[in-house]
Amino acid sequence: MTATPSAPLFDRLVIIGPGLIGSSILRRAMLDRGIARELVASDIDPKVCERVRELGIADRVVQDAKEAVRDADCVILCVPVGVIGTVAAQVAPAMKPGAILSEVGSTKVSVINAVLPALASRPDIAFVPAHPMAGTEYSGPDAGFPSLFENRWCLLLPLENTPPDAVARISAMWEAMGARLRTMTPEHHDRVCAIVSHLPHLLAFTICGTADDLADETRSEVLDFAASGFRDFTRIAASDPTMWRDIFLNNREALLEMLDRFMADAQAMADAIRKGDDTIIVDRIARGRAIRRTLIENHQA
Amino acid sequence: MTATPSAPLFDRLVIIGPGLIGSSILRRAMLDRGIARELVASDIDPKVCERVRELGIADRVVQDAKEAVRDADCVILCVPVGVIGTVAAQVAPAMKPGAILSEVGSTKVSVINAVLPALASRPDIAFVPAHPMAGTEYSGPDAGFPSLFENRWCLLLPLENTPPDAVARISAMWEAMGARLRTMTPEHHDRVCAIVSHLPHLLAFTICGTADDLADETRSEVLDFAASGFRDFTRIAASDPTMWRDIFLNNREALLEMLDRFMADAQAMADAIRKGDDTIIVDRIARGRAIRRTLIENHQA
Numbered sequence: 001m002t003a004t005p006s007a008p009l010f011d012r013l014v015i016i017g018p019g020l021i022g023s024s025i026l027r028r029a030m031l032d033r034g035i036a037r038e039l040v041a042s043d044i045d046p047k048v049c050e051r052v053r054e055l056g057i058a059d060r061v062v063q064d065a066k067e068a069v070r071d072a073d074c075v076i077l078c079v080p081v082g083v084i085g086t087v088a089a090q091v092a093p094a095m096k097p098g099a100i101l102s103e104v105g106s107t108k109v110s111v112i113n114a115v116l117p118a119l120a121s122r123p124d125i126a127f128v129p130a131h132p133m134a135g136t137e138y139s140g141p142d143a144g145f146p147s148l149f150e151n152r153w154c155l156l157l158p159l160e161n162t163p164p165d166a167v168a169r170i171s172a173m174w175e176a177m178g179a180r181l182r183t184m185t186p187e188h189h190d191r192v193c194a195i196v197s198h199l200p201h202l203l204a205f206t207i208c209g210t211a212d213d214l215a216d217e218t219r220s221e222v223l224d225f226a227a228s229g230f231r232d233f234t235r236i237a238a239s240d241p242t243m244w245r246d247i248f249l250n251n252r253e254a255l256l257e258m259l260d261r262f263m264a265d266a267q268a269m270a271d272a273i274r275k276g277d278d279t280i281i282v283d284r285i286a287r288g289r290a291i292r293r294t295l296i297e298n299h300q301a
Numbered sequence: 302m303t304a305t306p307s308a309p310l311f312d313r314l315v316i317i318g319p320g321l322i323g324s325s326i327l328r329r330a331m332l333d334r335g336i337a338r339e340l341v342a343s344d345i346d347p348k349v350c351e352r353v354r355e356l357g358i359a360d361r362v363v364q365d366a367k368e369a370v371r372d373a374d375c376v377i378l379c380v381p382v383g384v385i386g387t388v389a390a391q392v393a394p395a396m397k398p399g400a401i402l403s404e405v406g407s408t409k410v411s412v413i414n415a416v417l418p419a420l421a422s423r424p425d426i427a428f429v430p431a432h433p434m435a436g437t438e439y440s441g442p443d444a445g446f447p448s449l450f451e452n453r454w455c456l457l458l459p460l461e462n463t464p465p466d467a468v469a470r471i472s473a474m475w476e477a478m479g480a481r482l483r484t485m486t487p488e489h490h491d492r493v494c495a496i497v498s499h500l501p502h503l504l505a506f507t508i509c510g511t512a513d514d515l516a517d518e519t520r521s522e523v524l525d526f527a528a529s530g531f532r533d534f535t536r537i538a539a540s541d542p543t544m545w546r547d548i549f550l551n552n553r554e555a556l557l558e559m560l561d562r563f564m565a566d567a568q569a570m571a572d573a574i575r576k577g578d579d580t581i582i583v584d585r586i587a588r589g590r591a592i593r594r595t596l597i598e599n600h601q602a
């Protein structure tokens with residue numbers, strides 16, 4: 001945590017949707033007062049608001065979003081992907097001139113398309129889409145923790161007309177939270193995330209369903225004997241259904257493309273096993289290991 | 302570890318193939334001398350033999366398998382699935398009358414079919430197939446540890462003519478290593494393992510290959526941004542290629558059946574995403590979570 005003799009990055013920072021991601025931002029910013037002088041939380045659910053108060057992870061909790069964003073210099077939408085556009089439309093008219101609007105959605109092209117109309121009459125608001133590549137399988141305000149973003153990537157997706165100064169401040173905020181930054185286009189973001197995150201989740205949800213469909217006796221034994229392979233899959237599959245439905249629907253194109261490629265590769269593996277083609281099988285297994293090794297070298301494993 | 306005033310379970314126990322599984326048995330049995338009075342290790346690779354000597358995890362190391370099994374009351378084959386039959390044929394003629402032959406292969410129907418001919422002229426040898434459901438992504442004699450089997454399942458697959466006394470002694474050995482026991486048929490075993498372990502590994506290997514096939518720029522970013530989803534997959538995919546080739550080929554039928562079911566389910570998920578069918582998507586995700594919850598209740602997660 002940095003010593004901050006100078007003014008904080010933001011005077012008033014508002015988090016809409018203090019769930020896993022939002023409450024982790026709040027928790028970190030409560031510890032590092034160089035991020036914002038005042039932290040405001042807002043959630044559609046009164047129980048979440050109450051819980052945030054109990055946890056003491058915001059200076060103020062204001063349930064009404066329009067009310068909450070008043071006089072903020074930065075508003076970060078931490079709500080599910082499917083409602084980011086709606087919430088943007090709700091808060092943008094109430095934001096002060098020159099304020100920054102950011103969001104942390106797991107998909108980008110459709111989220112940006114959903115937010116832009118809300119900003120059409122507010123060209124003075126600086127929109128900075130971002131995606132912190134960090135998370136767990138838990139959700140809600142109790143799930144967050146201040147070190148969630150430490151040493152994880154945060155992807156920035158500034159638009160052509162996003163003022164560089166706004167990007168710099170959002171960058172400084174994520175850096176203060178320990179994240180490493182990378183800038184890319186929304187389209188590229190959606191393809192990369194489709195393969196590194198969305199497809200793995202789809203496969204994990206699916207295999208759990210496949211196991212569940214097996215005859216009753218086998219199913220109970222599947223649960224009893226879940227070897228490490230299956231256990232790792234179920235850990236991924238424990239994530240929130242609404243969040244993942246939103247992600248799948250909002251990154252439909254890139255995800256379906258990656259799934260097609262994957263299905264073709266799985267079919268090729270099935271054919272090799274059916275034919276007993278050792279070379280292809282070993283080659284594919286060995287490639288998995290090579291990727292793994294690179295990950296370890298990149299300190300991501 | 303049990304106090305053992307009485308005679309050990311086995312007088313001489315021989316481990317052929319002291320890799321991850323074999324060396325873990327040895328390590329545990331070195332700590333609990335109630336399992337065997339004398340522990341002998343044997344491996345086709347002189348370097349493995351040398352390493353086992355250095356590690357001091359056997360009382361004797363005898364490279365030649367026929368020589369090693371002499372006068373043993375129990376021989377456990379811990380070699381890759383694809384050579385269990387060959388090694389059985391090699392050692393059976395040299396085993397003493399009434400001795401127990403066991404193995405720990407990850408597939409059962411084809412392994413048992415490969416071993417039976419070796420025992421045709423030795424009906425006095427008691428054959429007890431087993432499968433400890435424990436492992437890591439590492440292999441070799443350095444990878445083992447004495448607590449590997451603690452609280453994990455060990456599946457027993459006795460044949461119709463396996464003497465109950467031999468099953469009881471192998472059971473007692475695995476219980477001494479901390480494992481929980483379950484008996485089932487080889488056919489049922491292969492179906493359960495196809496879904497809980499073999500299919501997840503096949504999917505993990507495949508998705509690593511799919512990622513690797515992406516255009517160069519995307520690939521390097523896949524490695525940089527591997528979110529937790531993909532990282533879990535690569536952990537699985539780090540396993541030994543020879544072992545997995547053997548498993549896939551030896552459990553071909555059950556594995557391909559489970560893969561077919563899985564592919565149909567993945568296709569149904571893809572269709573639901575394409576059509577934007579919320580209900581189906583959420584239902585499938587929710588089933589994954591339900592399975593996960595049951596696993597946690599069963600203390601397997």
Ligand SMILES: NC(=O)c1ccc[n+]([C@@H]2O[C@H](COP(=O)([O-])OP(=O)(O)OC[C@H]3O[C@@H](n4cnc5c(N)ncnc54)[C@H](OP(=O)(O)O)[C@@H]3O)[C@@H](O)[C@H]2O)c1
Pocket residue numbers: 016017018019020021022042043044045048078079080081083087104105106107131132133134135136138139140141240243247
């Ligand atoms: N979890 C991850 O791994 C991860 C990683 C990176 C980015 N993200 C993205 O981060 C965002 C939040 O995810 P999360 O995991 O933090 O979810 P979460 O824990 O469920 O938090 C989301 C919060 O937003 C609230 N909310 C929903 N609709 C709202 C609305 N219209 N107005 C105000 N608040 C609303 C939710 O309240 P209710 O509970 O009452 O609905 C909840 O408190 C999502 O866009 C997600 O894609 C997630």
Ligand SMILES: NC(=O)c1ccc[n+]([C@@H]2O[C@H](COP(=O)([O-])OP(=O)(O)OC[C@H]3O[C@@H](n4cnc5c(N)ncnc54)[C@H](OP(=O)(O)O)[C@@H]3O)[C@@H](O)[C@H]2O)c1
Pocket residue numbers: 317318319320321322323343344345346349379380381382384388405406407408432433434435436437439440441442541544548
């Ligand atoms: N790993 C798991 O998660 C797991 C779990 C349950 C059961 N199993 C089963 O346990 C068995 C062993 O697996 P592991 O993971 O322990 O493998 P491992 O660490 O590779 O050990 C196998 C050992 O057997 C040796 N070997 C190979 N062919 C041989 C032969 N013809 N004669 C004598 N020794 C030979 C190998 O030597 P080289 O290295 O020189 O080939 C190696 O030292 C396999 O059948 C596997 O399916 C594995």
